[in-house]
Amino acid sequence: MTDDPVFQQEFLPLFRQLIQNACVNTGQPDSGQEDRSITTLLAFFAKRGLVGDVYHAREGRGNLVIRVPGTDPEAPSLMFMGHLDVVPAQAADWSTDPFGAEIREGQVWGRGAVDMLCWTAAQAVGFAEAVARAPGGRFRGDLVFLAVADEEASGRWGAQYLTEHHWEAVKADYMITELGGFFIDTDRGPAAFCTVGEKGVAWVRLTVRGTPGHGSMPYRADNAALKVAEAAYRLGRLRLPLRVSKPYRSMASAMAQGRWERVALTTGWGASWALKRLFQRKPGMARFLHTAGRQSLSPNVVHAGQKVNVVADRGELLVDCRLLPGTSREDLEALVRKALGKRLSQDFQFEITDWFPSNLSNKDNPLYSAIEDLFHKAHPDARLVDLFIGGVTDGRFWRARGTTVYGFTLFSKALTMDAYGQRIHGNDERIDLESLELGLGFFRDLPEKFFS
Numbered sequence: 001m002t003d004d005p006v007f008q009q010e011f012l013p014l015f016r017q018l019i020q021n022a023c024v025n026t027g028q029p030d031s032g033q034e035d036r037s038i039t040t041l042l043a044f045f046a047k048r049g050l051v052g053d054v055y056h057a058r059e060g061r062g063n064l065v066i067r068v069p070g071t072d073p074e075a076p077s078l079m080f081m082g083h084l085d086v087v088p089a090q091a092a093d094w095s096t097d098p099f100g101a102e103i104r105e106g107q108v109w110g111r112g113a114v115d116m117l118c119w120t121a122a123q124a125v126g127f128a129e130a131v132a133r134a135p136g137g138r139f140r141g142d143l144v145f146l147a148v149a150d151e152e153a154s155g156r157w158g159a160q161y162l163t164e165h166h167w168e169a170v171k172a173d174y175m176i177t178e179l180g181g182f183f184i185d186t187d188r189g190p191a192a193f194c195t196v197g198e199k200g201v202a203w204v205r206l207t208v209r210g211t212p213g214h215g216s217m218p219y220r221a222d223n224a225a226l227k228v229a230e231a232a233y234r235l236g237r238l239r240l241p242l243r244v245s246k247p248y249r250s251m252a253s254a255m256a257q258g259r260w261e262r263v264a265l266t267t268g269w270g271a272s273w274a275l276k277r278l279f280q281r282k283p284g285m286a287r288f289l290h291t292a293g294r295q296s297l298s299p300n301v302v303h304a305g306q307k308v309n310v311v312a313d314r315g316e317l318l319v320d321c322r323l324l325p326g327t328s329r330e331d332l333e334a335l336v337r338k339a340l341g342k343r344l345s346q347d348f349q350f351e352i353t354d355w356f357p358s359n360l361s362n363k364d365n366p367l368y369s370a371i372e373d374l375f376h377k378a379h380p381d382a383r384l385v386d387l388f389i390g391g392v393t394d395g396r397f398w399r400a401r402g403t404t405v406y407g408f409t410l411f412s413k414a415l416t417m418d419a420y421g422q423r424i425h426g427n428d429e430r431i432d433l434e435s436l437e438l439g440l441g442f443f444r445d446l447p448e449k450f451f452s
């Protein structure tokens with residue numbers, strides 16, 4: 001293990017304290033209480049002579065911004081963004097205290113270790129180190145550190161609030177945040193992922209009416225339960241065509257094994273055969289790839305009827321839709337109605353209750369080049385692969401406003417996609433010390449690379 005004093009004496013205590021602060025976000029407005037970690041961060045930055053502004057949308061749920069202005073107002077700005085909250089943990093299911101931040105077997109154990117306090121701590125210490133090393137303490141463009149509350153719910157008290165009400169304070173041309181950096185073994189050697197975009201999210205409510213009647217006489221009854229059941233089945237079984245985009249092709253090419261699988265997954269010829277093979281080998285990976293290449297509709301909540309002896313007179317179906325770039329609300333309604341079929345579709349009211357469009361950053365820019373350089377320096381034998389995710393991060397609020405956003409940090413090869421997938425929101429969340437040290441070095445060195 002390293003004897004770098006910054007890692008030992010500043011990074012590790014800060015990282016462990018962020019875990020121990022246990023800013024657990026249950027989704028309740030007064031959970032999280034991220035101010036505990038804001039206090040921890042302010043104390044750390046004060047020792048480095050750095051001050052920032054704290055923004056509150058709700059008491060106890062602070063967001064911290066530190067902006068070091070650049071010397072050239074025309075130069076692009078770079079932001080590090082991390083969240084402070086974590087999801088709940090059931091102590092009984094863990095082999096250690098989830099908020100103890102114990103160091104055991106070369107790993108730090110605790111809720112938030114990989115999602116995403118390892119980023120937040122490395123960004124804080126890396127930011128302070130980068131500023132200390134910069135001539136005159138400044139770079140060409142603004143360097144910004146941002147730690148937010150409430151990522152694990154909706155960003156209502158964090159990223160959404162800041163981008164809607166304090167854009168001048170939190171704007172940036174480039175941003176680096178979660179998630180990515182984890183490794184897979186490919187048939188061409190090791191590869192790690194960098195998140196370049198996210199699918200759009202649309203939550204759809206389908207409602208239908210029936211005619212009430214006595215449950216003892218179902219002959220030719222107008223039963224809303226049957227309509228909802230049929231709609232759920234049709235939407236759930238729908239097979240949507242593959243749309244090959246640049247990030248999809250990058251993912252497929254890395255995940256495929258052998259020439260035929262690669263051809264099938266990247267061109268669409270025999271893609272379902274190849275996806276099945278991938279699923280047998282690596283189910284988690286197959287799900288990532290499947291959703292990256294298609295629209296997806298998941299009917300997840302089904303309600304109908306009031307009482308067992310009354311024919312159901314109303315029904316409701318909630319569908320989680322994840323959409324590719326360029327999909328409009330009208331496109332989505334047409335897709336859903338086509339899946340229901342003409343007869344069934346007539347009965348249903350269609351309503352979008354939540355909508356956030358897909359967003360994607362291109363790679364022809366100084367931030368991506370800087371990431372690639374630092375990655376190849378740390379892992380000369382490995383490749384960097386795009387990740388286009390079905391889920392969302394707070395990065396979406398900036399991408400939607402034109403910021404180029406990547407999800408990335410440097411990890412060790414021990415942190416594989418499988419390991420990451422099991423630990424994020426899972427039991428025994430933990431991270432190896434080598435990954436932590438690589439992450440710190442990444443955020444320390446990134447500004448100099450980016451601004452040079």
Ligand SMILES: [Zn+2]
Nearest residue numbers: 115116151178
């Ligand atoms: Zn996260």
